Amino acid sequence: MIRFEQVTKRYPDGTTAVDGLSFEVSEGELVTLVGPSGCGKTTTMMMVNRLIEPTSGPILVDGEDIAAVDPVKLRHRIGYVIQQVGLFPHRTVLDNTATVPTLVGWKKAKAGARAAELLDLVGLDPKTFGSRYPDQLSGGQRQRVGVARALAADPPPAFGRGDPQCC
Template identity: 60%
Template structure:
């Protein structure tokens, strides 16, 4: 669990980045920090792993004040993923992923096993990539390697600062989906900084909405969409928040059995109703076949089903 108690970060009397922030992030959940540029989101992240120290207040990780912990030791047990990825350009992919395990004294066979396991987890082929350098990979591949490196030493906490922001929309959607699958397999406490409300709704168990360094609302996506705390939150989530609520439901939640009339397009069962409706509008169809991850048809979803939900 991560707890921030009355945390303030002030750079000068005229410049306060974070003001009296108190928030609890439960173990094994993903908290999405979201708000306008300059609202203090990244500063919060950097204080958790002591790249910055708060001016006042304290930050607790599993009940221990991080100010009393050696910062180097602390960071070795916290995964960190940033927008520009931050891979070491002079190291191979294998050496990048192995960086923290080597610092922790892991032996070579364990590092090799962990590296191959992580590449498989993020959907990459180990034999093809281990000896390549970052510049030889696509942006999406480098971002996946960044996630793999952050997970290498199996840290209980993962900090992510706009991790998918610099990637094209198609690759971003795929990476978000892959990351959701990863989190379903490995239990981590994640703090995700994003400016994208759709990304926050998709990945966050809770949304922490900030404005001018202050916490405005911290609640589940469902509560934020149904009961925004004030006019700012209501404006921030957008006038189309009724449509955004479709992000809260998966296709598998409302699908019916396979239809006798074959649909012309397919959607994976783990996708959201928002994605299903978008596909229907784009393809001008009223029905989609629902498939599992192996590609087998397991159900059907229609526009009427979505509207009913």
Template identity: 70%
Template sequence: MTAQTTQPPAPASADPMISLVGVGKRYPDGTVAVADLSFDVPAGELLCLVGPSGCGKTTTMKMINRLVEPTSGRILVDGEDVAHTDPTRLRRRIGYVIQQIGLFPHLTVRANVATVPRLLGWDRARIRARVAEMLELVGLDPAAMGGRYPHELSGGQQQRVGVARALAADPPVLLMDEPFSAIDPVARDRLQGEFRRLQREIRKTVVFVTHDLDEAIRLGDRIAVFRQGGRLEQIDPPARVLGRPATDFVADFTGADRALRRLSVTPLRRDDLAPPRQAGPVGGATDLAGKSGTQAGTAVASDAAATGAVRSAPVPVQVGASLREALSALLAQDGEAIDVYAGDMPAGVLTPAALHAALRRSVAADTAGAGAGVSGAGEQA
């Protein structure tokens, strides 16, 4: 495969908050960290930068707030060229969260979160209210946690404080450099879920660097895949990156199991289900209601009715859940099918065969789509 050079369309509802135009970074010894990089990040989007170590993703992010200065090209934040902006003023408008968290050890949680509002000259009452609001937003009790020092917190709690501090001054842009990578797997999974919920509420423009493809798939509205030399291979929604890799490099990077990863970003639809069973107690032995529906649904109804092996999941699966969640529920059951709900009402019945058909339908839709979303990135493999 060879890389395509068409710029992917940005979401129709948003203007670019961040624009990179022909951006490059070359060090004095001739090392190219980033090569001729061009893409937009629409307002409210979470863009994940992924790729192998040393591919330029962190350098790219740091050039946005001028922690690293580009050697070519232009970077605009909210229409303003950052090269013509005072670095200190620029950084106070951009939230920044790093892997090492970077809390001030001699300051309380409350004082850490208040850092930027205090530098901006906010009055004490406004700062106090904002700190309490941000701690509650990230799931920390202001009364219980505000007076503690960083060393008194767990790693996950420290990371929450770091996010609260980055958001305290209500910046339009948030830069996150592998923020959850140093956290244990259980806490990391919880933080990812809560950050996804948080982003749905606040809709910041986020550039999120991670080496973990699964994390990028879970969190990103789009994923930018880099390779060595700071070259951008593909920038697209997660489902398209997994279902339609733009280059051989992207196909290798996403792995042979990318179809399994795609389960996480493919929603379960009503069309994937057989008709619901007759109303009855959850888990009760009842008959399927009718045999009509889609071709897949008809097959599901027939198989389930023949075996009587329809069960209700302990945690009901909802229409719109990911196929991965649906598969987990199926595997947790003794029967061959499970009930799926829309709110409190039964929406239909799902079997493994129908789940597989749903995944194939999703892949086919991308394969039939016109125009892969690959950003021009200078030299391409």
């Protein structure tokens, strides 16, 4: 049995990742968390094995408040598969996105402007997310930075698209 009682996770920058969440999962029950990117699904799961500590509200596993359980022993009882995408962990979201333009010699301002434009395109406000590091994003947000990074070098249009000689 897993039980959340009004559990909240707030990060130091003021982001509320999980807000007063309560639910109970019985033994043998299959549960799926569904919601938009960034809504708090992974945070919720990572709080169950204390990879992330809640800001408030108890979480009980088999009736026991996990705040009082040794995290290593707790994790030995819980299987967990992570989301990964391969961003540079020591570079900000903006710098990750600007990787190829920078490598091919674009001026910093132009590369930064292009990266900001692409972050906007994938639904990440560059003012909010540009200065964050990958470990400060949700998995889907990281995946979207990966897409923005892949698009950032102005790839040539696909053959046939906008090509007057084609078709």
